[in-house]
Amino acid sequence: xxxxxxxxxxRTIDREISEESAPRLPLLEERxxxxxxxxxxxxxxxxLKSAFRSTPKWSKLTEIEREAMDMIxxxxxxxxxxxxxxxxxxxxxxxxxxxxxxKCF
Numbered sequence: 001x002x003x004x005x006x007x008x009x010x011r012t013i014d015r016e017i018s019e020e021s022a023p024r025l026p027l028l029e030e031r032x033x034x035x036x037x038x039x040x041x042x043x044x045x046x047x048l049k050s051a052f053r054s055t056p057k058w059s060k061l062t063e064i065e066r067e068a069m070d071m072i073x074x075x076x077x078x079x080x081x082x083x084x085x086x087x088x089x090x091x092x093x094x095x096x097x098x099x100x101x102x103k104c105f
Contacts, residue, residue, distance in 0.1 A: 010039040034088075036081030044077035064103065068096045 004012075035041060052058055052069055061069075075092045082089070 006043065007039060011037075014039065032082075034083050034086050035078040036083075040081035041074070041077045044080050045074050048073035048076060065100055068100045071096045 032038070049070055052066075052073065058066070072093050075089050075096070078086075079089045079093075
């Protein structure tokens with residue numbers, strides 16, 4: 001018998017909670033449609049951030065560089081789990097990169 005994945009377990013928990021709670025907010029339904037599931041985003045985003053933090057030069061980056069990379073990881077997770085051609089996802093990636101570019105010498 002195959003063991004359930006983390007995503008399967010999270011979906012089961014979400015389903016059990018949903019059955020016991022009030023209807024979801026329309027905003028959450030809309031975001032899930034464009035961004036993908038929160039659980040998938042969390043898993044992908046945390047994997048990307050872990051990869052960033054495992055590099056030798058992560059600790060040498062400034063706070064704003066690290067934050068921009070974290071935010072870009074979040075946007076990449078939305079691209080990978082939601083609607084990949086959602087223009088706002090890509091605009092956000094460019095925006096965070098632009099904020100850092102403005103600080104470069």
